[in-house]
Amino acid sequence: MIGKAASVGAWRARPGWWPRTERAPTGTLLDSTGLLDGLTRCLPWLLACAAFALSAPASATDPGFLLTATARDFSSYFPTQLGNGYFATLSGPRGTEGNLSYMVAFMDYAKGDISRPAAVPGWSGIDYSTGHSAAGHFWLNQVALDPLVFRDYRQVLDLHDGTLTTRYRYDDHGRATQVQVTSLVSQASPHLAVTQLSITPEFDGQVELSFPLDLWAPHQPRFDLAELTGEQMQEAVAANNLTLKAIPPATPDRAALWYHGDTRVLDGHGDAQARTLSLDGRAEQGLAMAEAIAVALPEGLVPNDARIYRSPWRLSLELKATVRKGHTYTFAKFVALSREGWGGDAKADLALVRKAREDGFARLREAHVAAWQKLWRSDIRIEGDPEAQRMVHSDLYYLLSNVTPGTAWPSGACGLTPGYAGHVFWDNDTWLFPALLLLHPERARSLVDFRSRTLPAAQARARERGLRGAMYPWESDPLRGTEQTPHAAYVLGEREIHVNADVAIAQWQYWLASGDKAWLRDHGWPVMRAVADFWASRATWIPERRRYEILHVTSVDEDYNDVPNDTFTNVSARKALQLATQAAIVLGEPADPHWAEVAGKLYIPLDAKTGHHLDFDPSVPHDIDSWGGSSLPMLVLPTLDLPMDPGLRRRDYDYAMAPITQSHRDPNSMGLAPMAIYAATLGDAAAAGAWFERNRTAGVLQPPFNVRTETPNNNTGYFVTAAGGLLQTIEYGFTGLRLQSGGLVQAYAPVLPPAWQSFTMTHVALRGAYYDITVSRGRDGRAVLTRRPAEGTP
Structure with missing residues (x-):
């Protein structure tokens, strides 16, 4: 019989989930009024000049921004993603396939199921045929990938420009055609995308082209995941002859459960003479949406035939x-997408694509590239390790492709894909938000404002459980903010409650970085106050021990799903309570004295004999070969940063290393950042660099486009959670910087991985000012951090 732990573990690769200090000497800080005193004297003049050169805009042909697929990748092709945070599509090796596409917070709410991203009609495809031959009639997108058919193949993802370009010589039984395809999802015009196809036939004759909107069928089978127990869920999967295991090269495990939701087309139109298509639709029990395309023809080409094709699965413009x-x-x-609350209907989208066609591909691409270039002003530039540079650029690219500026929309753990059903975890607040905060604060704010927007849902959830304040979901719906944890893993929604502290801490971090008091009053403070009330009511007073404890929680090391006093949870709750009092002081608001009482008397498990923290209450045996091994490294995550004396910090690290290094579980890419950051706080550059390097060598970076997966074997891709962790490793771990009330403080000495000569974070934002921050080697070989005002304007 399958037990509860096993059934939950099948749901999420992080077992138990569903498919998831010491202060250094102060006095050196960066605030909104000036630079760090005295550090530049340690840096040679020539090195300073080199760092200045790094602040110049990067070239679009810089190999650090280019990722290439060749014919050798046909059998192992892991799709890349084109997106602008509002919508995204996956790629195909031909460049012409119709691919699944998703919009932010556009969800299917089928009865009995959890919410899931509704796939919008696929827009990327353009099919091509050389016509009838003695061998038959073939369409490009249906021909098997073969290097003898697709000769001189090369597909390039330009991270700098946000474009995907594919070139090859397509040989259709003796009729060859040179093909070039370029696709983009516009960063400048968020509703627009485009695919451009150039063909150079090596023959005279008639060809056929198809420009479709692919109308995806509802996924079958659907499972009532909001109602099925773990055992029933696994039985249902098996009864449908499905598996929860990954299928190479790119199908993730739990794909049988992470299918896309349904968009029903309500009305579709096509005009062959105008070369346009448009439709209105609606997600199952969800929002309305619209989509339109307009096709531009080569100058002087007059089709022999143009018609509209309609079927239940396809609406297309067919040309000969x-x-x-x-x-x-x-x-x-040209394509335009919109949904209820973001844009208009099919008529409005049709006007957008007609205007885009009138302006032309070059103008749309130029504006798009300019928008990406502006984003890349805030960059991390590494000297001495080209592979690390490409990895960092790809993680930044995927993160920026899945978040929006100036909204209140969050990011799921796998961005705009069906991974983890598009739900919002603590990943949004603790992993992605800090990575964006210094480089792209307008996008970081969207992530924390999501929690402000969905505060009423969290408050209602707390009331339902007899608690005060707000209890944020473990798996939040990105539109409504409601709990969406499957019934098979319901225990996580009730017990993995550290998410509430993660939410509050992120709110405070945004205040520290922005200095925006009006935002704190209107957005951050209501969330922090409600979370503090939650913890004050959730903690239990234990009279015989004269302390508060937090009982019946799922540890951040999720194989332990019913423990008292999980150390990460208790430390995080204490900080959330303390920060709420600080926020009240800043705003002149009354602070509940019970917050300080609970914070001051909340139990933090510590082994008095050996002198290190424990992962949780000592009454719980630490005897599971879990995915993380130990959660103690999480205590040094930059937003939490538990103060410890040097001896305790070292003992915690040594204690955590044994179960982590001895674990037989696949390495989880989420766990690499805390280890690298921890080693950096100890001043161990070699260990920090080695943990960072494992991001590249542990099998979680999938070729050819550096798609990060959760583990080497589960194929859970576009795992932007781990991308955020990697970026934090550099931004906070290697720099030693932390956001505190005084600004961006040098809390720990900087470190450099042994192979790196230097790195620079460009255009770092802090309280309305912008800085370039460089870590390089001084004359004595030690890492030295310097800061200077950034070139250019915001």
């Missing part, structure tokens, strides 16, 4: 045209 050998013909397919 006569072509001449050696001539290049360029087509463009």
